[in-house]
Amino acid sequence: MLFARDVIPFPGGDNSSDTILGGVHFNLTTLEHWNYTLYSNNTVSNGSWCYLTFERWTADLLLENGTWVNGTKCWSPIDPIGVRAGVGIGFSVLFGLSLVLTLVALGRRWQWYWAIWTIATALISLLTVMDVDRYYLPELPIILTSFFWFLMQMGAMAIVWEAVRHWGSWMERQFIDPDPYALREDDTRSQIEFYLPLVYYLFWWLNFFLIVPRSWTAIQHQRYPEQIINDAAPTATSARFKAAAFMLVICWFLTLASLRTSIKYYRPRNRGIINRVIGFIKFTPMRFKILLPLAAAVPAFQALVAWHFDFSPLKVEGNLPAIYAGGYLPSLLIIYVQAIFGFLNPNEDKELQHQRQERTLQLNNEMGIVPKPTWWKRINGEMVNPNESMRDALVRNVREIQGNKPRPTNPDAIPGGDGGVNNQVRDVEMSPLPSPTYRQQQTPSPTIPSPAYNGKSERRRQERAMQAAAGMLFPQSSSEQASEAARRRAELVMDGPPPPPPPPPAVAVVINTPPPPYPDSTTQERRPSMQTTGSAATSTNQPPQRIRSMLDV
Template sequence: MAVDLFARSLPVWPPGDPGNATDTIIGGVHFNVTTLNYWNYTLYEGNWTLSNWSRCYLVDQPYTPPLLLTNGTFVNSTWCYLATLPSGPRANTGVGFAVAFALCLIFVLVNLTRHGKLYLPAEKRFYPIGRRWQWYWASFICATALIGLFTGIDVDRYRVVELPLVLNVFFWFLMNMGSIALVWESVRHWGSWMERQFIDPNPFVLQQTDRRGMFEFWLPLFFYLWWWLDFFLVIPRNWGAVELQRSPEQTILKAIPAATDIRFKIAPFLLFISWLTILVSLWHSVRHYEARNRGWLNRIIGFIRYVPFRFLFMIPLSLAVIAYQALAAWEFNYSPLKKDTNLVAMYVGGYVPALLLVIILCVSGFLRPNEDKELIRQRRERGTELDRELGIRHKPAWWKRVRGEVGTGDAVRDQLYRNSHRSTSICSFREAGFTTT
């Protein structure tokens, strides 16, 4: 009975030469069945690979090894985990998105230079890095998207699922987290910018230790608490189980449970709490730094009117990022963790929202001035208005040139020149017989 069970467990090999029970033909090459069985090799005709769970070789032409030694070694063999296939639709679409993210990265760096430059002394209450964080996160999104998309090229080219799929989805999850952080920092900094304009005429009108100030102190900590919890749920894990999609049975038994486990399903809810925190931050800024309206309807209308136009697009797009991640955690067929996934769902739901977030941020960055320059302009306008109220009229620029009061660039030298010129004139008058008082 034991012999019969062992015989039924042996793999079935393609027929070889007639009359030779120990011969099989694979890829046009004769191999010894006894040696193959002894070293526990199995032929997978779905992808034409030969494996014994420790070594794997390609056996279709032109990769068929010409000779099998008795010690189980193939001569001139080709390892399964190599990019031997041509690039497919997943790779080609990914290259297009990678080019778009690379262009966005250039504009992000331009905006970072433009808005991060200081024209006023740095204030302790408003750190310069606060205005730059949104551009740092935009750079992070572009960098993770580029790495993930370029490593995703080999997902189609590998005969057997391997490391490229893991890298592709690993950086995709990081890109999603960066997208939520980008929207948060944009909204948070807008509130900080509203506060800076509000207190610039009178720095003592708002205290930092009041209820409003303490709420703004704790709210970022609350946001990043859930953000980091999402990170620890998704990122530190055994990603090798995702690679186990080398046969339909293996995908069902190994890959699908790993790609839809409880940690992947909880993570979108943590990001959703962070998204709600963004709404609370936006409501808080409008409530304290914009004009108040009476009545619920007027408050809703005023809220929409005061919120920057870019947030009306960025906030729904960030929610779309979370929604697709939740869909991927429940439905494996639409998940980027699947090798032959639905590409429309993967790119439209997984990459388009992040790309649009960066594009909207860059466009708004080119339309908005540097904050220090805008604050200087506001101060100049307030000074002009105060002079007008006090009746002070400043002479035009040509007035000093007519009176010969144009400076030469050295204030001390100009003063000495005027004093010496006045002394010379007085001496000339006295020599002429005139008196001076």
């Protein structure tokens, strides 16, 4: 309750230098020395200090140095809670309940984060309203409740914007999930969706900078009617507050433009202006049909209080129905609508998985594929172990390609085997190579070894290396290796150069032994011919001809 601030004389006391304030005697000379003045609202002040002068709150003593003993300053919460504070407590309870619902329905979208921001700022603003009523003269609480009220308004607008924008993102995800190339990345749609959020938050932050970074001291100057008219009202209705409200109006129209863009590109198109308007209303979700009018009320009320101070939350004794109905109720309803539809609407990621399953079933029906039940894989040993390693996954894939079924092996037959899941199959690729000690302990294999190549042919050296790698990756049985070696030798004999011709049988009978099959390009010897000539002894005593490689032929 505000009082008229009129200067009144100090009441008389026992003598000319004594005065009585609230039943306590004070030295009038000391009061006048420190330039204290008595006002009609039962306060005494010198411009720097202000103290109450009525009973129960009056100081016990005033020292000569101007110090008040047990004095109560004018800006103290001594009054009971009023109507404004009582209604504010009720709204704070509703906002607190909405915080619980928001946290339960919390998703991965920014609309929920802005909802938490809005609830937090609303609670601070509503709780400080109690001190607005309890303070004998207005001071810091009216500034705090007004400051956080503006932040709450900004958060409510951001909730609606992010809800609309992420609904468009959800429409886009449903388009590109079945076909990643269904939408272009360089068309008008993508440009609008990229730049529109930047433009929106530009005007949103302009609203913030027009309101917050300024001097708020004049708002608390509402201690008497003249001070309200000269200081508080002009500050609360200044050009900056009016321009800030206009920034939120632009933000609301940008939100509407975002919704129109999403409906245009992700919903069936309509021809003609009238059909487009009908289609816009038809394809707008019910949630936005409720949120957009509520969001429009936010900048509308902010513009109203920027022109009319009587309806403003910045006024201590403002119009309470207008303050709570227009200032707090739209933001509260926006949060509750979001929470309710957050429970009703399915999770987007789960819905995408459901759509993928439906597409898979449709494709299987078109191709005549009947998926096997879960128990089929279980009884056939095809169940995938969720804890299997990457190596086991590769082994399982190779086994499925080769058509092999998993079969248990003796862990003692495998070096380091423990009979576990990782040692079920050792006869396919990706099996670990045995250690040198293990190889020494094993008996020689009856398979035909692949000798190391010592020739000069680089091509043959690469072939031998590839054969060795293939043998380790794709092991074969002994019979398969023997047949493969025989096939390889026959192929080399067929493709390689023919053996050198025998010498002409001119003088003696030449006994030639048939040459062995040409094995490969490794170093080997030719069998000399037995000749009965005059130089037979010489030819038999000479060393046999040695072919070092195929390049010497």
